[in-house]
Amino acid sequence: MKRRGRGIACMWYPIGFTVDANPSAAVVKVNEDGTATVLTGTVETGQGSLTVLGQIAAEALGIAADDVHVVSADTDVTPMDTGAIASRTTYVTGNAIRLAAENAKAILFETAGPMLQVMPSQLEARDRKIQVKGFPQRSVSIGEVAKRAQVGLGRPPIGSASWNPPTVAMDPETGQGKPFSTYVYATQIAEVEVDDETGEVDVLRIVASHDCGTPINPMLVEGQVEGGISMGIGFALQEEMLFNAQGCQINPNLTNYIMPTSLDMPEIVVDIVENYDPTGPFGAKGVGEPSLVPTAAAILNAIHDAVGVRITSLPATSEKILTAIKAKRAGERKQVPA
């Protein structure tokens, strides 16, 4: 008989390295037409980080995402970056790019001040214009300002900056310290169906509510969460590297190492918790790794809710679940008085 169950799991997860410095540096160049180029040493690993980093530069310069081109990952060209690791790209590299863009913008403001006959401190960059705060009808296009700065004044609007998350070393005896600058939080709830005659689990639905600070690009946050859940399902139910007695892996191939496919994916509802972290670029933190952290726990709790067995070793294969169901039934039968 197929039995349904639900399971909940929440988590916390840090952004960046544990105590150790993990800086990023960045260069932002505003072109003579008001578009911009960003140089970053991080690498696009499929998650869409370059899109997010371009949006951060665009926001800081008051231009649109399409106006920014991001050049990445060439040690001859791009500045130092700790890289695509530890869910740090949006937070750490994003902060470096935001600061570099601010530095380029300062040159634009100094150039635009005399053009608009106000102090540079009275200016803001918005909608591809440099405009007077509180009096937006006095404005000049960023392209015009950038061209004046470079061609007229000989001061190309280029900014560079670096950023490193502030931490405090942990005491070796007690572990007391501030190992990370910030953390994200999440909850996932899974609904499963377990066949109590075969032990087979079907994950029907997962609701994932994730904190990432400000979602710079909500579509990419959803993509990360959906991808993380697929990885979490594999971790919970299917994947395992198996070794023989001599220490050689016996399933080093995708025929015998079973992973979730599109057919194993449940209905997924992604909720982005409203939040703003003042230490992140425009309030952003990160979401890359946390997306899979609570998935296995939620599924295992749902299996327990469905058929009353607690699987304590991953993966919860059908064999393990069926064995546990049989053991539970045998135990229940034994309790019947003779």
Next chain:
Amino acid sequence: MTDEPKTLTRERIAVGDMWRYADDARSLPAAVPPKTLPSEPLVPQPGQQTLAVGQRVTRPDSRNHGLGRTKYIDDLAFPGMLFAKFKRAGIASARIMRIDTSAAEAMPGVMAVLTGNEIPVNSFGPTFQDQPVLADPIVRHAGDGVAAVAAVTEQIAAEAVEKITVDYEPLPAVFDPLEAMRDDAYKIHAPNSNIYASKVVRRGDVDKGFAQSDQIFEGRFTTQMVEHVPLEPHAAIAEWDANGRLTVWATIGRITLARADLARTLKLPMNRVRLIGTFVGGNFGGKNEISQEPALALLSKKAGRPVKGVFTRNDEFISSTTRHPFIMEYKTGVTKDGRILARSVRLILDGGAYCSWSATTLGKACILASGPYKIDNVHSEAHVIYTNKTMTGAMRGFGAPQVCFAYESHMDDIAKALGIDPLEIRLRNVFDEGTSSPTGQVLHSVVVRESLRNAADRFGWETRS
């Protein structure tokens, strides 16, 4: 948006396809690329918006991915390029007595063969430099590389690898981390202990907390070893110029560290190494350090030609990093109404043959192990142990998925025993803004309570006890 020309001009083809020689491009018919290919995104609106943050901007790489035009390592080729293959040990613990590469070298089409003793500095690693590029002379897991071949085709390289013979003196091996922790266990990196890193987080007094508790719960949880299984396996190309400057194209997530490791293993000044990170076809933590790159560079130097290496799926499983298997012991003291007073956690991590990112995984797991809960008395300790298995390293979550599986399973067991709804018991214990974490850090931008409520609302969670 500019109007697209109906047909592509020859100049546009030359730019769009980045052919090396414009003259070649001009001689090709204009029909080669799809005629309808626009150079502007189809849905430009989100990318045109200011403010830019918060927009559902289409990725600039998505059209290239969708049209199959993204250039991954395997799509790159250079004139005269060779292909590398690696000989894997196939034995988990041994001393290499002799490697005979003569039959491989004699094969037509084999241009270079490399063994560990030819590598200038044959060690690397982000924390401890305990991992060889090619094992020499000690093999510590079955996936260790022992030799590499560069040949004019992949097939010849693979055949040449089969012709390399290695004489091993088998050494004792240990695969179980609990066994490897014992004083009398075989030391995989002698004379060092197999317990290669430890971490403790202590707050309050757990014994006092347990004494004050109405009930104490215990649980033991274990997790398995898994692979990242990126669609694109580890891949790289190495090429030298006439000045002895090395360029490596690699599918790697951390080019700054990778360049430092390459310069170190090859004994080159950093300014003579250029590392270009190509689009990574899936990383998940598995491509955060060098692997075959120094060997490819040396094969290329020997052969005087560019060398490409692409891991087979077998290489990917047996010789790249994996997720740490955990053994987790939890003990939790609670009041009748489900408030946690004390929690002790002991974590044993199977670290495999080399350290890689184990120290980071250990630290994060230990810090996160007690969960996002206000607990005045916490004791977490974690140890990572060498075994003669595939090395474990960075993988999405750095130990957090393992401890979350344990602390959340444990939490549900406690809730059930106390007759409290699983959502409710979490709401009674979770962090709030300004909570002091187990390491004494005052937390900010804390929304775990909101995430619980949002998820419950969206799921339609009905409280039951």
